[in-house]
Amino acid sequence: MRAGALLSRVGALVVVLGVIGLLPWLSGRDPALSILRARSAEQEPTAEALDAIRRELGLGAGPVSALGDWLGGVVRGDLGRSWVNGSEVLPSVLSGLSVSLTLMGAALVVALLLTVALCTPTLVRGARGTLRGNASTGGPAAALAALPEFLLATLFLLALSVWLGWFPPYGWQGPQHLVLPALALGIPAGGILGRLVDDALPAVFEERWVGLWRSSGCTPGVIARAALRRAMPPVLPQFGMVAVGLTGGAVAVETVFAVPGIGRTALGSAESQDLPLLQGSVLVLVLLGLTAGVLVGGARRRMLGPGLRDAALSLPARTTGTVGIANRVVPVVSAVVLAVVIGWGLLLEPLQLDTVARLASPSWGHPLGTDSLGRDVLARVGHGAVPTLGAAVLVCVCSYVVAMVIGFAPSLAAGVAETANAVPPVIAGILVAAAIGPGTVGASIAVAAVSWPPLASHAAALVQEARAAMHLSAQRAIGSSPFWILTRHVLPAIAGPVARHAVLRLPGIALALAALGFLGLGAQPPAPEWGLMLAESLPYVERAPWAALAPAALLLLLAALAVSLSTLPVRRVSIGVSRDV
Known part of the structure; x- marks a missing residue:
């Protein structure tokens, strides 16, 4: 190091x-x-x-x-004593941590099982030499990866607890209470890991050694194990980032299912202004994320061995073929539906109260029904798009600018980005809310504070690659000034790819802002914000599920749009240095 x-x-x-x-x-x-x-x-x-x-x-x-x-x-x-009841903070933190570690362990099992299911077809076909074109699981994996944990938890609560009654909706009394939270956390994580490994395997099977081994009589099992070992080191850093994501996603999931974990403890202490308990909870969450990153980094170094530890190891660029019909239709349909719903809703009044029509079913007068105060749901989701998507665009632009500046200091970018990555948006939102209070501005600051590291890591890798190019050595040899090389060669080489990366992350930023609104850390009532609307409708989900399904459906459309953008053909995938998924 x-x-x-x-x-x-x-x-x-x-x-x-x-x-x-x-x-x-x-x-x-x-x-x-x-x-x-x-x-x-x-x-x-x-x-x-x-x-x-x-x-x-x-x-x-x-x-x-x-x-x-x-x-x-x-x-x-x-860790001091609680400001509220005077009890010691450490026992409360350790109690919540044990619950969260149990939940995260179960979620990790779900994620690994899903990863195996997504990657097995590609691994088997590649080992047998029958793999042709792109891996078929890329689309489903990307769809699962784009689902926010708090939204998935809400849908599970609606479908499997309220409607079907298969699992208990709240509490932490037995193994049956672990199922839904583990699924809500593990499915998106498994989608991310599955897509990363699935994207890496085809490039490995195109390397010359695979054909040599196959012609030498090696069995498909031997080739599959070797290919998997070859593909793992570049994607291992992403495994650590997924583990960090579990700590942030657990806050929302624990809140939905009333699980007494460390995330819910941190959120409750922020709401009650019990700062010693908040300090201890956030410290444990940050250290948990940093520990995961260190362990994964050590595992990667061990897999690389002494000969390659200090060398850059990346997979060959995976070229993508033509865009399928589904990848063309899905973004168009998602964008059209979002535009129609938002445009229609903007024509209506989002704050008008009708106490007679409280929790009314969808009708011609209220196409998406009304909420607990009799406000039109369609009007609120339409007006809620402005703070959600507008703030996301602003955060995306700020993250891009910061990434372009920090990207020219690769060592600084690596350390600061890794530490910032250990703070999920929810934890950053708790810290900002504790400092300046909850609100749209605070939520935007929190998401911006943790959105730039993937872009900065990507920019730093591209800067290192551009500076090592042979044509730049020739430019230096003929006496070109550093300013000329920077403005005419290096900047054009990184500005475009990083900008495309930022656009791909725009829907994810919007979903992060919605998650903070859902937890009460973003926009405050009566603001019509999607995450806040979803949180307000949860207490009435049995009587009026449409009030929760409307913002949830728009968030799913936004996730579908993110999936479609992320599956477009790209020139280069740098799995080892960026968080591209």
């Missing part, structure tokens, strides 16, 4: 720890006042009461001293 990358990783981790430790002061509110209100909302915030709390918790020394005390406590295994 290069010294620059190591320093950047350590520096970024220190920044994250500093933000967590300074949460009581970053909010701009008096920590003593927050503690007083958390303990007793009726008590008058007199100067004497606030001074007593400051003396009790040592808040009078200032933020720097408090940060040092908190970090010292972390080193000793002491």
Whole structure:
């Protein structure tokens, strides 16, 4: 590991720890006042009461001293005491962590089983020499990967718990309560892993050694195992990112199914302003993500061996063929339906109340029914597209600009990007909400803070490749200035591919913003935002399922559009250095 990358990783981790430790002061509110209100909302915030709390918790020394005390406590295994009930934070964090680790372990089993199911046809055909063209599982895998965990959890709750009654909808009393949360977390993760491996295998089977082994009489089983080992090192970093994604997705899934895990603990502590419990919960989630990344990196280095550890190992570019009819029709249909629903909804009033028509079924007057306050659902989903998609475009542009700047410092990009990747959007949303309060601006800042690393990693890899090109060596030899090389050769080589990568991530950014709205960390009532609408309709899902299905259907159409964009032909896939899926 290069010294620059190591320093950047350590520096970024220190920044994250500093933000967590300074949460009581970053909010701009008096920590003593927050503690007083958390303990007793009726008590008058007199100067004497606030001074007593400051003396009790040592808040009078200032933020720097408090940060040092908190970090010292972390080193000793002491995370402090809850501001609400005075209990120790560490036991609560460990209790939630054990539940979350159980859930994540079950979700990982689901993801690996799904990965095997998606990749087995390609692996078998490639080992037998019958693989022709693109792998057939790319489309289904991409469709599963594009499903947000909170949306899948809501659909499972509706279909398998409310309508069919196969599984309990809430709680954590037995193995039967583990099934639906594990499926909601594991299916998208399995789709991502399945597509990554499935995309990598055809390029491996096109390498010359496969034909040589086959002509030498090696069995398909031997070839399949060797091909799988050859394909795994470049995609292993993505496995770590998927594991990090499980920690963020678990927050929403635990909230939907009322699972007492560490994610739900963090969200509840943010809502109650119990900052010591929030600090401990977020710290554990961040360390969990970093640990997953370190373990996967070690596994990759072990698989590469000493001869290739310091060398760049990437798979050959996988060329894609012509775009199928389905890949042409799906984006057009999705875009048309979204445009019609949004345009129709924008013509209606989203905040008009009709208490007589509360939870009304779809009719000519209300094509998508009404919500619990009698507001027209079609009007709200139409107007909700503006904050959801508009904020997503702005976040996407900001992420692209940051990626283009940081991409020219590959060592810095590697360390900072890996650390930022360890903070899922939901965790970033909790931190931002704790600092500046929930809202559309805070949600946009949170998603932007964690959306640039994949683009920056992609840009850094392209910059390294461009600088090593032979024609640039010739340009330097004939005396071309660095500015000329940068503006005429390097920038044009990376701007286009990174921009296409950013466009592919636009629907995912919109879904991340919707997830924060669903958790109450984004737009606040009565704003007509898709994620918030879905959260507001959950308590009434048995009486009026259409109120939840309308925003869910639009989010699914958005996911379908993301799948169609991601399956378009590309010139080059850099699996080992970017999070392209």
